Amino acid sequence: MRLTFQSTVARSDKYRPDIDGLRAIAVIPVVLYHARVAGFTGGFVGVDVFYVISGYLITSLIAKDILLGNFSFVSFYERRIRRIFPALFAVLFLCTLAAAVLFVPKDFVAFGKSVIAVTFFVGNEFFKRTGGSGGYFDRAAESQVLLHAWSLSVEEQFYLFFPTTLLLLARWGKGRLNRILIVVAIASFFISLWLTHYRALIAFYSLIPRAWELLLGALLAMRAAPQLKTRLSREIAALVGLGLIACAVFLYTEETTFPGWRALLPCVGAWLIMYAGENGSSSVGTILSFRPLVFVGVISYSLYLWHWPIIVFSRCFSAGDLSGVQTTVVILLSFVMAFVSFEFVERPFRGRRSPITRGQIYSFGFAASALSIALGFAILLHHGFPGRYDDATRQLVVENVARKSDFQEVCSNWRTEVHSVADINFCELGSDSPKKIMFLGDSHVQQLYPLIKKLYDDGDLKDHGVVVAVENACLPAEHLNSIDQRLHCDAFTHFALMRAEAPDIDTVFIAFNTWFSVHRDVCPSIDGKCVGTISVEEARASFLRELAEHIRQLRSDGKRVIVSLPFPMYDKSIPDLEIRNAVLGRFGLGGVAKDITLPIMRDQLASVAEATGAEVFDPRESLCSGKNCITELKGVSIYKDDNHIAASQIGILGGDLEMVLRPTVHRVEKISNVRPEGTKA
Numbered sequence: 001m002r003l004t005f006q007s008t009v010a011r012s013d014k015y016r017p018d019i020d021g022l023r024a025i026a027v028i029p030v031v032l033y034h035a036r037v038a039g040f041t042g043g044f045v046g047v048d049v050f051y052v053i054s055g056y057l058i059t060s061l062i063a064k065d066i067l068l069g070n071f072s073f074v075s076f077y078e079r080r081i082r083r084i085f086p087a088l089f090a091v092l093f094l095c096t097l098a099a100a101v102l103f104v105p106k107d108f109v110a111f112g113k114s115v116i117a118v119t120f121f122v123g124n125e126f127f128k129r130t131g132g133s134g135g136y137f138d139r140a141a142e143s144q145v146l147l148h149a150w151s152l153s154v155e156e157q158f159y160l161f162f163p164t165t166l167l168l169l170a171r172w173g174k175g176r177l178n179r180i181l182i183v184v185a186i187a188s189f190f191i192s193l194w195l196t197h198y199r200a201l202i203a204f205y206s207l208i209p210r211a212w213e214l215l216l217g218a219l220l221a222m223r224a225a226p227q228l229k230t231r232l233s234r235e236i237a238a239l240v241g242l243g244l245i246a247c248a249v250f251l252y253t254e255e256t257t258f259p260g261w262r263a264l265l266p267c268v269g270a271w272l273i274m275y276a277g278e279n280g281s282s283s284v285g286t287i288l289s290f291r292p293l294v295f296v297g298v299i300s301y302s303l304y305l306w307h308w309p310i311i312v313f314s315r316c317f318s319a320g321d322l323s324g325v326q327t328t329v330v331i332l333l334s335f336v337m338a339f340v341s342f343e344f345v346e347r348p349f350r351g352r353r354s355p356i357t358r359g360q361i362y363s364f365g366f367a368a369s370a371l372s373i374a375l376g377f378a379i380l381l382h383h384g385f386p387g388r389y390d391d392a393t394r395q396l397v398v399e400n401v402a403r404k405s406d407f408q409e410v411c412s413n414w415r416t417e418v419h420s421v422a423d424i425n426f427c428e429l430g431s432d433s434p435k436k437i438m439f440l441g442d443s444h445v446q447q448l449y450p451l452i453k454k455l456y457d458d459g460d461l462k463d464h465g466v467v468v469a470v471e472n473a474c475l476p477a478e479h480l481n482s483i484d485q486r487l488h489c490d491a492f493t494h495f496a497l498m499r500a501e502a503p504d505i506d507t508v509f510i511a512f513n514t515w516f517s518v519h520r521d522v523c524p525s526i527d528g529k530c531v532g533t534i535s536v537e538e539a540r541a542s543f544l545r546e547l548a549e550h551i552r553q554l555r556s557d558g559k560r561v562i563v564s565l566p567f568p569m570y571d572k573s574i575p576d577l578e579i580r581n582a583v584l585g586r587f588g589l590g591g592v593a594k595d596i597t598l599p600i601m602r603d604q605l606a607s608v609a610e611a612t613g614a615e616v617f618d619p620r621e622s623l624c625s626g627k628n629c630i631t632e633l634k635g636v637s638i639y640k641d642d643n644h645i646a647a648s649q650i651g652i653l654g655g656d657l658e659m660v661l662r663p664t665v666h667r668v669e670k671i672s673n674v675r676p677e678g679t680k681a
Helices: 017-034 043-068 073-102 105-119 123-130 139-143 147-172 174-198 200-205 208-221 231-251 260-278 283-288 291-298 300-318 324-349 358-381 391-403 449-457 489-500 536-556 574-587 599-612 647-661
Strands: 427-429 436-441 465-470 480-482 505-511 522-526 560-564 615-617
Touching (some): 017 283, 017 291, 043 073, 073 105, 073 147, 105 147, 105 358, 147 174, 174 200, 260 283, 283 291, 291 300, 436 489, 480 536
Parallel strands (some): 436 505, 505 560, 560 615
Antiparallel strands (some): 480 522
16 A cells, blocks of 8 residues: 555645645644643644634535535535544454453443444534533543543544535525524524523533534635735734744643633634735745645544544553653654555545445444444443453452542632631631640642541540641642632631631641642732743742741740651552553553652751741651552552542551640650551551
8 A cells, every 4th residue: 555645635726735745743742741841831722723624614514515515414414424433443443352351340340331433423512511520631530541522432433413504504595505504603602691690510511612613614615705805914923823823832821711712723823824825825825735734634643543542542451641751742643543544444445436335334324333332232231241351450450440549538628718817628626625626738738638637536635625727729828829710729727827826726737748849839819810821940949938827926936846858659549550550460560669759858858847836747757668668468558649648548647646646745655666667668
């Protein structure tokens, strides 16, 4: 078979290589965004570019056939099957094999459900209901192998109704066809605006609020805009279009409210580029016609289908985020698979020279769909085929899966706006006690709650009550915030410290995740809003200064202050790693987690505590022996993820936490106590 850089429709007089180049501009940011390559934070808008391209190309074909009086639904859906089905079902079947090896029964069942939904082209509705509260951007959605197929479902739902609509409008709408399409597109856009504000998941996943994007391309195909008659006008239109797409790709983030009006940038950008190319050449059109870009555009459909499963399975295999080298390998593998898929799966079914007849293509479509649905239901009916494992492996898998939800989320103020002390959800034990210990921090304080409650219930805190103030993903700082715009770390800390200054609080225990010392996720803030950017080093220095000031203020008020040194933080999810080790360890594919906690952060926190008169709690005293830290017991994780100890295992810290919490006069007796069995590595 001859390998080629050209589309199978390149022989047509109407072929526009710049559109294949535009496809490349759409798919590359999507791949890099999903691979978490720095800078491409808005790469997800490539899907919107695809919608405009699709609306333009498909409407061009439909309108041509209607004009010639030979439009046929049989021919139209034959072309759709040839274009969509071969690569899609190749991906579905190979993903099923990979999932059967890598996925535990619970995840395999979820995968089976998604296979059925994608086969029926209702994947958008399925993922809308199962992707978590954050939808497409939810962390939980990242394990959904077929998540990216939501966009394909929207597109196919559109083409289920659009040909009939266009045919009826052409016959009965007479000269009003374009005006009707414009009205429908505007209505869809305003529905998108409303839903984005009030029903964000529906706005993102559903057909009606997305239809205007496809109709935008359709209107261009219907010549709804006047021609650009000069080279200058084409140059300006194409450059503006490219700039709009670039702005969306590089400026948008997961926190950007989307789609809504912000979808205009990539959509109008794509529309302007194609609009300019409709009327003649331009510099942007010449650039987009560059053969390597055209090649990527030609394989873009296969690339889109393959890249996300490869990324998900790679993360599953590594039991964590990918390194820079691994990310590069994954991206290259995606391109290789896309090329192979296009040449050996897509091409034989496409073009006028395809040896596969219409009857055969419909038979293939029916058979592939039936087999896919059967596989999905087989996975469901057999509960993910737990018989794939022996009894010992199955037990390890079950226990490690349970660990991932073994956490008590009872005190959190997650994404809650805080304008006063009354807005904070404090957990209190012994509210009538005249003396209390306040635990202040993020989820690393939250993880301690079961242990704190046990110590209180057992009377180990003597006559002290407890107040717990937790804001997940937030540092205890009044002038720093997370870049997540939905968090209010500075306000929370300000009012939580006001509570700490109350007379009934005599001890303040401060703990927090030191993720910010590794990732650039912190910004200077005022009233919860970022007011600039700082480096990781600047964030660490700024936080340590604030922490020292807080401790000095509390100490001046007569409070005892205890600062927790960092909990071990790993490069992999420990439960996922132990699942992988249980399943694949017998093949020599077991792995270990790397502690990525920065030693300098421990040293600097200890120095701040010493300089300000605070005491120190070191969780590594219970979890580690030298550089070796315990992460599992008999193959079962003691963590619920990569840095939080599971609620059922937090007792490992019991002896050391009790000792540091009790007043100095009571601590001598504890020093001589024997450490609970199993708390050392």
